[in-house]
Amino acid sequence: MNKVKKQNKKQHLPTKICITCSRPFTWRKKWERVWEDVKYCSDRCRMNKKSLTDKINT
Numbered sequence: 001m002n003k004v005k006k007q008n009k010k011q012h013l014p015t016k017i018c019i020t021c022s023r024p025f026t027w028r029k030k031w032e033r034v035w036e037d038v039k040y041c042s043d044r045c046r047m048n049k050k051s052l053t054d055k056i057n058t
Helices: 043-047 050-055
Strands: 015-017 025-028
Touching: 043 050
Parallel strands: none
Antiparallel strands: 015 025
């Protein structure tokens, strides 16, 4: 009996632009409930948010 694996296609996921690095990032399951509030693509960008605003203000 042949078993056919069902592929999980993730082509139509929403995207946003990270406000720290300006790179696009896509929706993740762990962000499902808070997607509207997500601003950063990673913990690294979230931690570096102050350095970015300091550069703009100087």
